[in-house]
Amino acid sequence: MAGQVATGSRSGLRSALPLLLPAYLWLTVAIFLPLSAMVFFSFMTELPLSGKAWFFTLENYATFFSQGLYLTLLLASLRLGLEVTLWCVVIGYPAAYVLAKVLKGRSREAIFLLVILPFWSNGLVRIFSWAMVLREGGILDTALNAVLPFKINIDLMYSYPAVIIGLVHSYVPYMVLTCYLTLQAIDDSLIEAGRSLGASRLQMLKRVIIPLSMPGLVAGAALIFVPVVGSFMEPRILGGRTGTFYGTVIEDQFVAVFNWPLGAALSFILLAVVLVILALASPVLKRAA
Amino acid sequence: MAGVQVSNLSRSFGAHKALDDVSIDFADGGFYALLGPSGSGKTTLLRQIAGFDFPDSGRIAIGGESVERVPVEKRRIGMVFQNYALFPNMSVADNVAFGLSVRGEAKATIASEVQRALDLVQLGQLGGRRPHQLSGGQRQRVALARAIVTKPRVLLLDEPLGALDKALRIDMQIELKRIQREIGITTIFVTHDQEEALTMSDRIGILRGGRLVQEGPPEDIYDRPKSEFAATFLGDANILRGETTGTGIRLADGTAIAAKAGASFAAGTKASCAVRPERIRIAADSGSPDHLNGNVLKGQVSKRIFAGNNSTYFVDRDGQTIKVIVQNTGMEKLAEGQEVVLRWSPESTVLIAGN
Structure with missing residues (x-):
């Protein structure tokens, strides 16, 4: 019996191969090969351009540990990732709940479209439109001063909050979508059963709804935290001089300083740190879920 | 509580x-x-x-x-x-x-x-x-x-x-x-x-x-169902429709059906009688008059469904099919197409308002 199952799955794999091959070929060419090249670069002294001499070294990785700046920037980026993720939960989860459990039919579709809208616009356009809103004399400043009886100066441009606002705006749809999917899967009769047993809405949220939607929260948090820690576009455009983060430093190495080996080494350190964080968090999150 | x-x-x-x-x-x-x-x-x-x-x-x-x-x-x-x-x-x-x-x-x-x-x-x-x-x-x-x-x-x-x-x-x-x-x-x-x-x-x-x-x-x-709906939704019932006579109803072909259960209505209005299938006796010949089962209808077996402990006969008469359930006592079976006589008591007949 067991043998039969084994042969069955083996022949299943063979017939599935033509279906799997394109995807894995593509992943190999598009991700694995460039990434391997980057690993290779990260151990070089120089880019092998215009015949410069180069040799293998651990210098690039040592730089991270010898200069405190990189660690400071990494911690700042991790904090940025954490804050953006938290704001996305605070903003995205209630929206997902209303979409999944309160709205029905047409109005749900319309609100859903509004949530996904940021996905359809160009990232750069989104960020520059935030710049127009946030700068002094910009849309937010003008609008608030038109309404408020006293004069206030709103100039959020080139500040930490501006970076947060831009990033949250870009990433909140991920949280809404992942939470929406898990919340929608919760049977309405569970909520009714809880109420019939005398639970208040808050008790239902704490004991049933949040635990059952934990997989969505975790997936959303992972989808947001990882790219935000390495982000560079939003910090650079909305943060200005305050917007120096780990991601912008890596970008500098590649496009401004042309120190690809250092940039590659810093990238892999980031990858390692993020993987360690996810690995440490997963048992805790699994228990919660 | x-x-x-x-x-x-x-x-x-x-x-x-x-x-x-x-x-x-x-x-x-x-x-x-x-x-x-x-x-x-x-x-x-x-x-x-x-x-x-x-x-x-x-x-x-x-x-x-x-x-x-x-x-x-x-x-x-x-x-x-x-x-x-x-x-x-x-x-x-x-x-x-x-x-x-x-x-x-x-x-x-x-x-x-x-x-x-x-x-x-x-x-x-x-x-x-x-x-x-x-x-x-x-x-x-x-x-x-x-x-x-x-x-x-x-x-x-x-x-x-x-x-x-x-x-x-x-x-x-x-x-x-x-x-x-x-x-x-x-x-x-x-x-x-x-x-x-x-x-x-x-x-x-x-x-x-x-x-x-x-x-x-x-x-x-x-x-004692009070309506055709109650009679047919809770359990199975044969519904016979006609005009009230005071003690029952008269069917379209003039046959009188006596009813001793249910409401009473003024003679001449439309009314129905409900009879449960298990209350009806079915026999091949008319035999001697049975005073307890005074209601009599003649018909022809159109179908018989055997269900182990009982059999259901579908008897056609005057454009209507009447269902009869008979316990399996081992007595002779009635064949499909056979002429039969149905008898049941007025006590088993419930008079209800016509639809």
């Missing part, structure tokens, strides 16, 4: 009248079945009593206290859902403990009450399991334990046995009845299964199109 009084309850969803002036008195400690086809309003009525939805007009009282505007979480009811609605993220014991723990009861009290409730439904050993590790019947018992552990005033059951297979359903019917007797809780049970309603309940309310058609003990409704 308390009785429930529903008075003149109405609820509409848009133009659809889901409940139309329904009044029922659910006695304290009774087992009451709400029976009706889908769309009859039986679930709407149960949800009104539970407090998931409020009526447009009318009154609901639990133990004499008006509750029609009290939300479900304050109504102190226990409810068992059709799909059980157990919390998948909690163990069986935590599911049962839920109602007590949201109330803030002491841990030790909760533990002993939960164990008592699980013992009552004979699942004392399974407190540590997760709902997905249980069979359908076991989940049903957990749902029941969870609903009664908070000592609610009323137990509401929404087609609780609908998802079980037949053998298990009969076990659960007996089990549910035992538990209900043991704790003596007023129980309201929604079902579309007439057999379930007949075997389990003290009283049955038949609903149709949002209105209460008839209400009473199972035997009363079965033996």
Whole structure:
């Protein structure tokens, strides 16, 4: 019996191969090969351009540990990732709940479209439109001063909050979508059963709804935290001089300083740190879920 | 524990009248079945009593206290859902403990009450399991334990046995009845299964199109249905239509049918007679007159269905098919196409208003 199952799955794999091959070929060419090249670069002294001499070294990785700046920037980026993720939960989860459990039919579709809208616009356009809103004399400043009886100066441009606002705006749809999917899967009769047993809405949220939607929260948090820690576009455009983060430093190495080996080494350190964080968090999150 | 009084309850969803002036008195400690086809309003009525939805007009009282505007979480009811609605993220014991723990009861009290409730439904050993590790019947018992552990005033059951297979359903019917007797809780049970309603309940309310058609003990409704709908929905019935004669009806072909059960109507109005298939005798010859079974009709067997302990004969007469159920006593069978005589007593004939 067991043998039969084994042969069955083996022949299943063979017939599935033509279906799997394109995807894995593509992943190999598009991700694995460039990434391997980057690993290779990260151990070089120089880019092998215009015949410069180069040799293998651990210098690039040592730089991270010898200069405190990189660690400071990494911690700042991790904090940025954490804050953006938290704001996305605070903003995205209630929206997902209303979409999944309160709205029905047409109005749900319309609100859903509004949530996904940021996905359809160009990232750069989104960020520059935030710049127009946030700068002094910009849309937010003008609008608030038109309404408020006293004069206030709103100039959020080139500040930490501006970076947060831009990033949250870009990433909140991920949280809404992942939470929406898990919340929608919760049977309405569970909520009714809880109420019939005398639970208040808050008790239902704490004991049933949040635990059952934990997989969505975790997936959303992972989808947001990882790219935000390495982000560079939003910090650079909305943060200005305050917007120096780990991601912008890596970008500098590649496009401004042309120190690809250092940039590659810093990238892999980031990858390692993020993987360690996810690995440490997963048992805790699994228990919660 | 308390009785429930529903008075003149109405609820509409848009133009659809889901409940139309329904009044029922659910006695304290009774087992009451709400029976009706889908769309009859039986679930709407149960949800009104539970407090998931409020009526447009009318009154609901639990133990004499008006509750029609009290939300479900304050109504102190226990409810068992059709799909059980157990919390998948909690163990069986935590599911049962839920109602007590949201109330803030002491841990030790909760533990002993939960164990008592699980013992009552004979699942004392399974407190540590997760709902997905249980069979359908076991989940049903957990749902029941969870609903009664908070000592609610009323137990509401929404087609609780609908998802079980037949053998298990009969076990659960007996089990549910035992538990209900043991704790003596007023129980309201929604079902579309007439057999379930007949075997389990003290009283049955038949609903149709949002209105209460008839209400009473199972035997009363079965033996003296007040409408063609009640006669045919609860059990099987042959309906003969004609004009009243004062003591029965006269069929279109002039045959008189005597009826000694049911209402009486002024002669000449349209009326029907309902006869249960098992009350009719079927024979090949007319034989000697039978004074007890004074109603006689002649017909031809068009079909016979053998079902082990009984046979059902379909007898055609004057454009109508009459169903007769005969116990399998080993006597001679009647062949399809054979001319037969049907006899039954006026006492088994219920006179009801014509449609």
